[in-house]
Amino acid sequence: MFSWLGFWVVPPPTNDLVPLFPWLGVVLLGVLAMRLVRQTALLDKLAAIQPRNRLARVLAWMGRWSLVIYLVHQPLLLAIIMPLSMAMGTQEAGREIDFLRSCQSSCEASGTTAALCATYCQCGLEGVERDNLWEQVFTGILTAEDQAVLDRNNRQCSQLIYPDLNAN
Incomplete structure (x- = not known):
């Protein structure tokens, strides 16, 4: 709700989001500097x-026309960069990194060591890729069948880092 202010745990995946709060201080310093300059020659x-x-x-x-330049260059860059990034596969690499980072932090928060979490998360990533569940995982819209596949993958990955689970 307040992410536009800069209050988020994980920054959103966006091309140019400048949150309000980190830059409000800079704006206020500029206002103060201009007020001081206006009082002198x-x-x-x-x-x-x-x-x-x-x-x-x-x-x-460029300074006088900066807003027009900004407003024109954004759609042009997006029209060029987005198709290029999709063609080059950077979206997939980004989502893999996001998945691993999120999994690693969740896993470590449960008290598991970083090394075991890295193994577990890599296993989970391979399972999501193997079963082609990217869209379902990122949207959070899972059918019962999708959930069963994810649960099976999670059990396999858990057994990988905790071999004692195989006995159960």
């Missing part, structure tokens, strides 16, 4: 500066 001196070389003029133009 420095503002008039800064306004009188004229860019003399081409680079300075380009930077000044």
